[in-house]
Amino acid sequence: MFSNIALRAVLKSSVGALRESAAIPRTCCSALLSGTRFSGASGSFALPAPVRHYARTARKKVAGPESQLSDLPPTMLKLDYTAVPLAQTTDDVVKRLLSLELASHSEKLALKKEQLIAKVQRDESDRDSMEVKVAILTARIRNFQEHLHKHHKDKANKRRMLMAIDKRKKWLKKLRLERYDAFESVCQHLGITYTFPPEYYRRVTRRWLAKKALCIKVFEEVQKKKKAEKLKLKQSTEAAKTQTASP
The missing domain is CATH 1.10.287 (Helix Hairpins)
Incomplete structure (x- = not known):
């Protein structure tokens, strides 16, 4: 029952909208297309201006690097026929077939x-x-x-x-x-530009930095220990020399 009532309400509203659209005079078509406001029986409303879809402009091709084959003249003979003496004195049509123009x-x-x-x-x-x-x-x-x-x-x-x-x-x-x-x-x-490779290729990470700092710290501690041992050994040798020199 409720569905029938809702359906009737929708049909009445659509019929009313069609009647209002039919009441709009034809002289207002240009005004509607231009995007101006229009006042009718049901009130004032405005339609957006039509969007004109123009053709897309052609993209400009990016000029690439000059080809290494651009300096080869088209009249030059192919590699297989450069050492053949008959290819130099042959007909123009045959010479064109043997040249780089059709290679x-x-x-x-x-x-x-x-x-x-x-x-x-x-x-x-x-x-x-x-x-x-x-x-x-x-x-x-x-x-x-x-x-x-x-x-x-x-x-x-x-x-x-x-x-x-x-x-x-x-x-x-x-x-x-x-x-x-x-x-x-x-x-x-x-025409080769030789560049020297980098001294170190390893990627720097936090783990690598922490490990490097630890290695440096260990190296410094080892160097301090070696220096202390050398100093102790030097003092012991000097004490032994003084003992042997004394009567």
Whole structure:
């Protein structure tokens, strides 16, 4: 019974609202859309101004680092055809097919590696020296950096890049200790900035600080004890010398 009474009350209120909305003149549509107040039979009310959804502006692309392959001219022949004399005198269409204009990224990277190796190798047959290994790792690291700038969520290539950086650090450290002049020339020709690693890598925590303070305190106490023992031994030796010197 109570549910029927509530249902009838809701229906009456909705019918009244529809009648009041029908009584609004059409001339007030512009006023309603502009957000102005309107006074009708049931009182005055105001509608909010319509929200205009404009198109979102295009985001500006962030300019990344310059590619290491940008200095390779497109007319240069691929690595496999540079030593072929017939490739220099062939037709223009064939020469274009053999040039870097239609080459893949891996072919361009291989040519860039050879250019970096030629800058630092000791002689023409040198392929296993530390300078050559540093040049190969440098080309690989820069290629990973360009890739990660576009695909920053590629965790696998990021891990490979960090492993290559650590390996290059080891080779540069070894080269710096053995042949410092070669180390300087490699850094200059390849554009590498060598930074010294920090002296200590351990993370500072409260536990580590407390343990360090305890170790320092123990060390000082041990040094005091050793100093007292040395002084006692010195006094005993001096007393023994005085006893032997006296008649």
